Amino acid sequence: MKVHPTIELIFVRTLLIGMFVVFPIFLIWGIWNIFSHEISNNDNSYQVQQAVWIEQGKDAVKTRLKAPSSAEFRNVFFSQKSGTPVTCGEVNSKNSLGGYAGYKAFVSDGGSRTFLADDVDNFAEVWSELCQ
Secondary structure: OOOOOOOHHHHHHHHHHHHHHHHHHHHHHHHHHHHHHHHHHHHHHHHHHHHHHHHHHHHHHHHOOOOOOHHHOOOOEEEEOOOOEEEEEEEEOOOOOOOOOEEEEEEEOOOEEEOOOOOOOOOOOOHHHHOO
């Protein structure tokens, strides 16, 4: 004689399968999805912060030039090698005679600590410590 499962037994089995198999899968998937989005958002936020820092560094360099509006930048990058965030790169601008003087390396913290290669005797050391 075969025993047929009752509706209550089928319901209990389905509920248990749902609780111990399906629900944990969705829970794990949801947690993973939340954390993966947080990580990518943090990466984007860090990239935005770097871009802002670079622009602040370039603006600080412009204040040191005779013709700030003529500034042309190249090889500009963000560095936090020494723990201090700085913008490093090269700038070319017009001199007093109206001609471009040639590209000069710079290091800037976006404020008062902004140095062009000609400003500091030990610029190579500063560059090496903060940018390379």
